[in-house]
Amino acid sequence: MLATIIASGLATGAVYALVGITYNTMYATSRVMSFTAGQVGMLGGVLGSLYMIVWGLPLLLALPLVLASCALIGVITEYVAVRPVLKSLEQHLYVLSTLALSLMFQQVTAIEWGTEPRPFPKLFGLGTGIYDEKFWIPVIACILTIAGLEYLYRYTLVGRAFVAVAEDNYAAQALGLPERNLRIASYALAGAIGGLAGFSGGELMLAFFANGAVLNFYGFVPVALGGLGNNKGAVIGGLALGLFQQAANFMVGGIFASVAVFALFIIVLLFVPQGFFGSATARRV
C-alpha cells in the first residue's frame, strides 16, 4: 500500500508541480496569476486524446501539436486577459479577466468535447502495477521541464532576458529588452508547460473538461507552499501535496482527503504566508 501511495502521490504531485510552474512562468514576466493555468493543463489531456484517439496521430506528432496548441492558449491569455489590465495591476482586475477567459475555455471544451471523462491513450504501454507508465510519465515530464528551464534561464540569452524582466521590469525595459515580446514568449512557454502537465498526466486524470478547475486549485497550492514565482518551491510543494493527498485518500477516504488538503492550504497561508521558499514582501507605504 505504501508503494501505491508513493507512486500515485509522486505522479499527481508532479502534475500539480507542473501546473504550479505554469503559474510561476506567467507570473514572472507579468506579475499576474492567471486562472488559465489549470485550463491549459486540462486541454493538454483533452487535446492529447483528440489528436491520438480521434484523429489517430502518432505520439511523435501528437505531443508537439498538443504543446503548440497549449502555447497558443497561453498567447491568447496574454493578449485577451492580461495585457488590457496590466496598467491597473493594483486593482487586481486580472483575477476576473483571466477567470472569465478560463471559464470560456472550459465551456467550449464542455460543449465540443462533452461533459463525461473520455479515455486517454496509452503512450508507450510500458510497466504494470506500481511501475505502470501512468505513474512515472508525469515524474519524467516534471524532471525534463525543470532541467529545460534551468538550462534556459542559466545558459541562453532569451532565458536571461526572462530573468531580467522578472527581476526588474523597468530596468529591463531601460536596457532595451523587448519586454512585451518576452512576456508573450513566457506565456507561450507557460502554456506549453501546462499542456505537458495535462498530457503527461492524461492516463491518470483522463480527458475531462472539469479537470481545469481542479488543476487550477491543486496547481496553485504548490505555488502558495513554495512561494510565489519560486519553481523549486513549486516542485517540492507539488510533490509534497501529491503524497499528502494520496496518503489521506487511502487513510481517511476521498471526501476528507480534499477537506484535509484544503485545511492544510488555509493553515499554511495563515502561518507561512510567503511560502516555505519565498521571501517576505516589503511594506508598501
Next chain:
Amino acid sequence: MSLAAPTHTASSDFLTANRLTYCGLLIVALSLPWVGNDYWALIATRAAIYWVLVSGLNLVVGYAGQLAIGYVALLTLGAYTTSVLTAGNVMPPVHPYIALMIAGLTGAFFGVFIGLPALRLRTFYFAMTTLGFATIVTQVALAWQSVTGGGIGITGPEFPAPFNSAWGFYAFCMGIAALCTWMTSNVAHSRHGRALVAIRDVEVAAESSGVYKPHALIKVFIIAGMLAGISGGLFASLQTYITPDAFTFELSVLFFISILIGGRGSIIGPLLGTIILTLLPEIAAPLAAWSNFLYAVLLLVIVLAMPGGIAALIDFENKKALHSDRNLVLDVDLLGAFKPETQQSQPLELKGIRLQFGALRAIDGLDFQVKSGEIHGLIGPNGSGKTTTLNVISGFYSPQFGQMVFDGQALPAGLPHLRAGLGIGRTYQTPKIVGEASVLDNVMLGGIASSDTHFIEAALTLPRAIAEEQKKRHDALQALRAVGLDKFASVRADRLQHSELRFLEIARALMGRPKLLMLDEPAAGLSVEEIKKLGELIKGVAKNGTAILLVEHHADFIFSICDHVTVLNLGKPLASDIPSVVRVHKEVVSAYLGA
C-alpha cells in the same frame, strides 16, 4: 448660510433617482401577485433569493474589494444544511425555520474561515481560497452519500403555511430580500461601509485613520456568509429537490457579474444587476447550452469595457461640470473645533531611533521632540530618512532601537491602526484618497477612530448610530469649510485637482482632533498662492495646540513657517535649531541647501 446646505442641494438629484428606482421595484414586487402567474412567481422568487446572497457578497466584493469568486460554495452549504436538517438524515428532523437559521450560522462560520487568508494576504489568494472551497464543497456533496444523497440528491425543505404556496413563498423571500437591502444599505452608508471602501482603495490611509482591516473584514465575512447560507436554504426550498449539479461554478460567476455590472460601492446597481441576470436566461432560453459561456464573455467584457457598472451610468450628479471658481477660501476660525481635547506641552519625543533594512541604516540614531503648538520642520536631501521617520511614528516600520514617547506614554512600535485613536494624524507624499467616494465621505473617514457605534447598531440604524453619523457629518463639513473645500462636499474626490487633494487630506486628519499632525511634503505641486494658504492653515492648526511635524523640500516655505527645524542627512540629524540658525549652518548649507 447653513452648514449643511451645499451637500443637500448637490446630492438630492442622485438620491431621488435612487429612491425612485427603489420605489419602482417595490411597486413591481407588490403588484406581481395580482398580474403574474406561477412561472413569474418562480422567477421573481429566484431573483429575491439570489439577491439575499448578492446583497451580502456586495459588501465583500463591491465595498471591501475582496474578490470572493466562489460564493456558490456557501449557497451549497446552506442548501444542504437546511435540507439535511429538515429531512432528518443525521439527527431528528428540525423545524425549517430553525434549520434556516442554522444554515445562516454555518454560512457565517465558513464565510469567516475561507476569508481568513484575506486578512493577511494579497487578494489573489483569497480568490483562490474561495475557488478551492467551491471545488471541495461540491466534491464532498457528491461523495458523502449517507448524508447528502450523493449524485441522487435530497429533498429541499418545505416551509409551513402560508409560505408553502408559490406566492406565499414569494412573499417570504421578498420580505427577507427587502430586509437585506435595508440592512446592507445601512452598513454601506455608515462608518463601517466607509472603512471597507477605504481598505479597498487606500489601505494605508485607512489604517492610519484607525481602521483595523481584520476586524472590518471579519464583520462583513460574517454577514455575507450568513446571508449566503440563508439564501441557500431558501434556494433548496424553491428547487424542492437538490443535487450537486444545481450548484455549478457558473452560478458564482452570475453572482459576481451582478455586482460588477451594478458597479462597485453601490447597492441599487447590484440589485438591478441581479434582477437582469436572473431574467436573462429566461429570455435567452434558445441559447441554453451556451449560456455559461456567455456569462464568461459578459464578465470579460465588463471588466475590460465598463468597470464602473450601472451605478456609474446613472450617477448624473458627477457628470455635471464642477464649480468654475476653484479658489480655496479658508476659514481658519473654524479650526477651533478640531483642537485636541487634552494636550501635553511636549506630545512627541523620539529617543535614539535606529531603523535598518538589512545593512542599510535608514535612520541612524535620531532624537527630537515636538512641542505643543510648534511647527517642527524636518528637512534633508532625498533618502535622508524624512518620510521613513514619519512611517516609524505612524507605526508602519518598527525600529530596531530607540524609544518613542507620545502624550506622556511610551508609543509602541508598529500598530498603525491605533495611531489615530491616540491623536496622531498624517498626510502622504502622494495624497491617498478614495477617488470613488465623495469628498465628504473621505473626510468622514478621518472620524472613524473616535466613533464607537457597533456594526449591529449601524446595520439597524439604531438612534445612537444615527446621532453619531450626524455629528460626524457636521464635523466633516466644518473641516471642509475650514480648508475651503465645502463647495465640493458631494463631489467624487477623484474630480478634484492635486492641490485640493492636499487640503482634503488635512481636513481628514483634522477629524481625529490630532495632538500631533504629520504632513509629508504638503506643498509639493502647489502654486505660490496655494502655498501661502497652506502656511496660513498650518499655522492656524498649530495655534490650537496641535504639534506639527512637517516634512518639506520647499526651503522658503519651511523657513517662513517653522518654529524649529531638524535637518537629516543619511539618517542622522545634522542640525536641529531655530530656522535662522539652521539656515546658515555650515554643514547644512553644504549637504542640502547649497550656497
